[in-house]
Amino acid sequence: MSVDSIVFGYHDDQLKVLLIKRGAAPFQGQLALPGDLVYPNETIEVAAHRILKDLTGIDEHNVEQTKTYSAVDRHPVARVITTGVYSIIDIAKHDPHASAWAEGVYWTSLEDVPQLAFDHDQILKDAVDILRNKVRKEPIGFELLPEKFTLADLQNLYEALLNVKFDKANFRKRILSAKFLKDLNEFQEGVPHRPARLYSFDSDKYDELRANGFSIQI
Amino acid sequence: MSVDSIVFGYHDDQLKVLLIKRGAAPFQGQLALPGDLVYPNETIEVAAHRILKDLTGIDEHNVEQTKTYSAVDRHPVARVITTGVYSIIDIAKHDPHASAWAEGVYWTSLEDVPQLAFDHDQILKDAVDILRNKVRKEPIGFELLPEKFTLADLQNLYEALLNVKFDKANFRKRILSAKFLKDLNEFQEGVPHRPARLYSFDSDKYDELRANGFSIQI
């Protein structure tokens, strides 16, 4: 039993995924998703946490399962069933570094991902689908923005996550009508244009709205 | 590694789930979801298929993963990681019967499910959530209706699956506008009221619509 982590990162308005170059057979030297066996005293989620910490030093993050892959011959050496787990992190916060099973670690734009080891192409594809589905229904991704952000920042984030473009006016209306942003009454400074209003994510308000069966569609 | 099957059935306008009474320790005599270990030559899906066939004799069905549960102490005897798998079948088609690990088999209405063995309460709850989410986005459940059915049949099915009530006129408009039903130009016979028009599910049409990025919301 193993875990494969799909670590999404956001930087420069781009959605990227963390890949490693395998340091050991099988598929040595080929790119793959970071993954490892689940130890006897770990849950899948704890193992995923450990993997991400080894690679990036990031300790605080949410992980979410995608699917479990059990094809008998998916691993050429032994029977290994693996569960996909994804997380979204802020690339700026930490630099990834190689570790036990990784010769090298790379942030790769989704369009530039080459063929991966094992069935990782499929695992990645499934994860992207699941992520995009989820983003449209719940306000995730706020971990990727600074504490105070502008609506344009948020729009860029969503556009990168979903790979679409939104109309500015309409995006604003939708987000603001959802009422889970706190208007800080502060503004950008030193920008060569009209300074934008700053907001923060109001998680108390969101929890309250959610408890009342509220949902948004983006 | 094991599988636990959440088998949903539909009968008399009611959504039910298949439970077994455990014939062996641990939790002997308690109700549980049917489940078994995944054999070395099986995928999770194949194992789920085998379980359902053992219990109900049903051979043809679709299975779909829910989540994988890996809490270290979820099984009191050994470390067992389990994946939830659900399917929907037509109760009328086959009678369930006890098997290797089942002393008895019962169709139980969702509201009447008692406390279950292991973490099966949680597994069932998650499966119901996932099923309801899915039903709203894709036309599943047609396996549960006879070949030819009325719009009222379909409405009853959806109401049972989702545990809600729909307005008749609006439900019809939505379903018919989706255009994946074939109007058979046939009618009910021998009913003590105006006979209803019969339809069948047009899967060719649905595949075609789906290929063009179409989706419905029910």
Add this chain to the structure above:
DNA sequence: GCAAAAGTGTTGTCAGTACACCCATGT
């Protein structure tokens, strides 16, 4: 005729889209 369920039409509201326009700042 009456009960029962099939099936339709009308109206109001609201969310989402497209698009044009104004505003505030640095250079």
Add this chain to the structure above:
DNA sequence: ACATGGGTGTACTGACAACACTTTTGC
């Protein structure tokens, strides 16, 4: 002044809910 993005108003459309109404059958 002007470039650059921030921010807003309006008008159109289409989906959806509510609800009242007509139709067709068996008894």
